[in-house]
Amino acid sequence: MIPPPPRSFEPTSAEAGAWADVLVRRRLLHTAVLTPTGQWLVQEHLNGPVGVLAGPADVLALTATIQHHIRSTGPESR
Structure with a gap:
């Protein structure tokens, strides 16, 4: 797998919020609050x-x- 190119800009609060929402909805985090x-x-x-x-x-x-x-844990753990 080819690694993605380095980011040329800083992540925004909106981008972080979108990822935080995904992590909470998928129950990978209990909560994330800005x-x-x-x-x-x-x-x-x-x-x-x-x-x-x-x-x-x-x-x-x-x-x-x-x-x-x-x-890295494979499909058997999902």
């Missing part, structure tokens, strides 16, 4: 710890990590 400061609060499980992401780039990095984990 704060007024531009940070994101994320929680993997209902009673799990709340993580703080600095901005949209961190949300996309988390999304990539989750996608990589899903793809």
